[in-house]
Amino acid sequence: MFLVNWIYSALNALGLYNKNAKILFLGLDNAGKTTLMHMLKDERLVTLQPTQMPTSEELQIAGVNFKAFDLGGHEIARKVWKDYYAKVDAIVYLVDAADRDRFPESQRELIGLLSDDGLAGVPFLILGNKIDLPYAVGEEELRHSLGLAAHTTGKGKVALDPNTRAIEVYMCSVAKRMGYGDGFKWMSQYIK
Template sequence: MPGFFSSFFQWLSGLFFSKTADITVVGLQASGKTSFVNVITSGQWSEDVVPTVAFNFRKIRKGNVTMNVWDVAGQPKFRSMWERYCNGVNAIVFVVDSTDHGNFETARFELQQLLAQPSLSGVPLLVLGNKNDLDGHASVNDIIQALQLSKIQDRPVSCYSCSMKSQHNLDIVLQWLAGRSH
């Protein structure tokens, strides 16, 4: 019987105390953006992910938080759309392939271009160094240095090393995202 009351209370409090977080996921192509969205929505990772064309939208409920997630394509021709989908959100998630050291400079440039937009001033940033299950992945400190995250002063910035495949650190990432809800 105590389990019933606990479940009922959670359901009832979810009705009256639910929160929403609008989140946009961006990053270079093949960094793991869509895999991230798939894993947090279904708990399933797949190697057969079709590259996103333009954007995908998913609604995810975790506890009393509903997350509206925009997964925006990372190919060069779609990067000009990033600002539009990041405008007015509670958080920007920037996914980096932590094994693709050769693209860190491009990732830094694109992130700096995005964050320079006045409409995005103050929007919290979460950088995910994906694919930490693979040999040769960059550490969090390497990613912070390569993307010059310590120079970002106009918003909260967090960086985590994670793996969509093994789901390493995704619980912390979800807590961080839920903390951005209103």
């Protein structure tokens, strides 16, 4: 409940209380998208099977109404991501920070999303998940592995040029309920 109250205070201060947003949860399979969506929905950790079909949830987090879509991350599911780009307000892209072998594949998918004209101007929150695992990489290594070393816009309240896309990396552990709240706070300032 602490996290919800903290996000509420942040969003209220940013003038986003009672706004609506369409958010896509994207990333490779096993990155934690569905787990995060369930954690945001009812603050409980559940063991889930890999997402086979796109799902959506209506979430209200601290007075902001989110229509969140978990589209799955296996190779076949990635082919339908484009079908959901219309009127999207933000992308939450999850990466398993403990699975170095899949960083090149995750980078290819992310670069493809960032270069898609249908997502021009859409803010991207990159969540490096599973930092609670001892072999997870740190933020700088993940940023470098994803090719984002010179492309992020900065944390905190950053005024951006209208032609600059908001993109930032936050490290988190969905299982330990840490880190993603800061990321959502950052992202909320770019939702119009």
